[in-house]
Amino acid sequence: MAGDLNLFQTIVIAIVEGLTEFLPVSSTGHMIIAQHVLGVESTEFVKAFTFIIQFGAILSVVCLYWKRFFRLNHKPAPEGASAVKRFIHKFDFYWKLLVAFIPAAVLGLLFSDAIDAMLESVTVVAVMLIVGGIFMLFCDRIFGTGREDTPMTEKRAFVIGLFQCISMIPGVSRSMATIVGGMAQKLTRKAAAEFSFFLAVPTMFAATVYKMAKLFMEGGTEIIANNLTPLIVGNIVAFIVALLAIKFFINFVTKYGFKAFGWYRIIVGAIILIMSFLGYNLELA
Template sequence: MGDMTLLEVIIIAIVEGLTEFLPVSSTGHMIIAQNVLGVESTVFVKAFTFIIQFGAILSVVVLYWKRFFRLNREPLPEGASAVKRFLHKFDFYWKLLVAFIPAAVLGLLFSDMIDAMLESVMVVAIMLVVGGVFMLFCDKLFGNGSESTKMTERRAFMVGLFQCISMIPGVSRSMATIVGGMAQKLTRKAAAEFSFFLAVPTMFAATVYKMYKLFSEGGTDIIMNNLGALIVGNLVAFVVAMLAIKFFISYVTKYGFKAFGWYRIIVGLVILALLFTGHTLEMA
């Protein structure tokens, strides 16, 4: 199956599906999975870890299809402007766009710096630990919000600013956006669901950008020679991500984030221990 065996494709896709929407850093887990399996970090392997995100984000659309394909039909006061009526009708998509803009702008402006940070396994490990310590206390810090708190444009933009923090590898996009939502007084469930929704445009844009760079650098043959691996990887990531999302929403609503904090700390310390004992770890 090209650069990877079928077993390697399935395992890495399972890791992607399990960790993409949990606040545990999919990047950190990709590093561990790739190095445990002994998968060489080729051009295709790096592209593979981004392209299979499509399967993961598709699981969000399928699970929440009523939210994604439903227009806002709540009545507006008479006399509302055409612009206000338009934004009201497409309220869900408008707020996603507002939240998406900060990361899109910063991602384009600082793409080289972000790519440089992505090469540092040490940064990933440290941020896993730091983020884990924070998650031990975030439930007490923010509480569980209020069911009456609605997502507004301002709150969506603030969540988008928090998402920018996840450009530091190891922070976890999911953790940053969920914390951003909780900081805006959303409940844990509402914050987590908006994090999932925001992942769709964000991860789709990142995947398209990576594929564009790959094709522009002559990577058409690489994709075609590994097409089977990409199809299997996306299918596995899709199924596993659906299960992970259902588990996460149920668990975090009842128990909060402390367990994920301890888990992040353990994973980060394992990576640091491997680095300090002379192991050479490559980024996925």
């Protein structure tokens, strides 16, 4: 396989992406370890690759929940509602995703340079993995199991969107932040996890498009052209693995909660800190 990644490296990184993108364990932290173990050089393409294969993971959510993504609200709008309110009522699902997406979109554009700077710090990733892991040990006790009849309102969607902004700190995990945000709004574990998956679609799609556009503007057309095979393979693998990961996560977290993921985050964070302390070069992709 021509390009910056061979077939084995492509498949392993895509598996890591598919497994960790929707679990509350930080895909960034796992990418650090995976790329170091594989001996992958952090080239411009490799940095873009880890964003672009998110597209495969996005498709897995749409595939699993296609009835939710392609269904309009056929319930009648409140009597006397304006044309705008009737429109919002009809596209209620998409409207709430947009409301939740806006905070991260705005802050992401305003502070993109600061976020990129934090991505250079492996210590930040490791520390946030551990801090987030400790929090997850107690989040069930803090927020409870939620209520089945809690509706997803605009306000709740916006608050979850604010929580998503916390995940701009590398190592926090977008999934963890949004699930915690949902639980803080009295959603059940399952409902919070599912909304986290739904919100990932516009968020990750925007990040992928932004990264692609930035790469092209910086003269990356040739880089993409020379690495089409890794991109295609990576997206296919990420799609398949993410399908399995989402199904597993929903079943597991509904039954057992988040403690296992908390301990796992602490272990991964500790491994990164130890490797860094021992002098390994853990440059982020």
